[in-house]
Amino acid sequence: MTATLTRADVVAAASSKRRRRVPGWIAVVPLLVFVAVAFGVPAIAMLNGAFTVKNQTTGATSYSTANLTESLKGAYFTALIGSVKLSAISAALGTLFGLPLAQVVVTSRFRALREAVLTASGVLANFGGVPLAFAFVATLGNAGVLTTHLGLKGKGWDLYSFSGLVIVYLYFLIPLMVLTITPALEGLRTQWREAAQNNGATGVQYWRHVALPVLAPSLLGGFVLLFGSAFAAYATAAAMVGSSIPLVTLQIADAISGNVLVGQENVALALSLDMVLVAGLVMAVYLPLQRRSARWLDA
């Protein structure tokens, strides 16, 4: 430690003059300028458009919250609710199925299994979009391999439905949950289980009174993260169901592509703003929870 300090002192004395001439923040400027242009301008355009109303007869524009009110009515509101419902159900199921899988993997004696499942989770959590949709269409779609071989169609199976989407979304949500919850599960000390057992607790009691309360912040954080991920998903739904299921992402896409009534273009921007607000809320809940569980695990 002392060696580092002296070396640092010597060099600092030698180079301090030059460093003062070129301030450190200069290297950060290009990044800030880039973000201001590539991210700031579209964001401001979105905000501006969401609050702008164009009068069809005079062509004059004025600021109002009419678009936002419109985006919370009728078909748009149905889509928003549909997205929230789909995301909430998929996230809840993802949490429910992800936790036992992560628990089995974390407590496994086989190191190779752990590594394999965690690596696969990292891959699958990033696997969304068009290929995922097509893989499920080939499996459970109308002409899918399982559908035809098991005769699911006669039993009323339909992949292109709300529950079909939930099944597909779980394919990347469960791995995401496994990744999120694993550090917390690794933080559960064996001593706690032993202490509970010594006091006569059954396995169920241990989970109810010790493990789950400890895991609660991480579980809730994971749920919120899954919710956000499902809420923002567009490609999978677009490739699978077109716009037969009311989802807010599909509505926005429709509006951007021009399939919208004259004068309603800015409602898409208002819907986008709604989405940003929901996503912001998700982050506002997730980050404190994550910090809280990190503190608990470090202690």
Next chain:
Amino acid sequence: MAGRLNLWRWVVLGLAALYFLVPLAASVVFTVDVPGQGVTFDAYTQIVSADGFTSSLVLSLELAAATIAVVLLLMVPAMVALRLGAPRLRPVVEVICSLPLVVPPIAFVAGIATVLKWGPDYLSRTPLFETFVAIQNPSFPFILVLAYVVMALPFVYRALDSGLRAIDVKTLVEAARSCGAGWPQALVRAVLPNLRGALLNASFLTLALVLGEFTVAQLLGFQPFAVWIYSVGGSNAQLSVAVSVLSLVVTWALLLTLAGVGGRDKTASSRG
């Protein structure tokens, strides 16, 4: 007790394996076992000669290369500078790089589409209009690079941050400087080699993001790889699933490499 635990373990793992492997296996069966034709590998041999395959794949790879170059050129100097001389800016940059997480791609592209409409609407007489046209050139839409760089910022920030955390940048640079190296030389020859893992990590994540990206490209009307797969799906189901399987295998190979690199990095830093 132990027996019940083991049974529980096998049930959970078995169900997970079933759920995650069946769609992959079924996709392969779907492409190989075509009704009325028996087992055939036509879907896979068709891919290369399919209309638009090469051009869309090349476009995606070019976009990925450009995105990686831009995002690293922006982020590496900034992140190193934050470690060296401007610690007070660190939270600012962290927040800025996390902002794209709050704006879903679909909302982001809605904003971009609005801005691009200003071109013909308001700017047609100004020199800016030419820029607007140029960045939307279908053979290389630079606007997508701009969007992808923004979308990659959170991942790149995290990858570089964990890489920089593992090394003592200040000492490295000062050592290089006291040996007579200039600033660029210190950065390129002392800091970057020590960041190799983090740089690879960031590049792989960006590559995976760009290759799989669909939302922004489709809604702005360009046709990189993911959009091409989607458009093929309408006409040739076997072919589109075959390409999906292939693109999956490629993405997985990439991400597994990344996991290997990242995993080694993690053990190295936890030991050090």
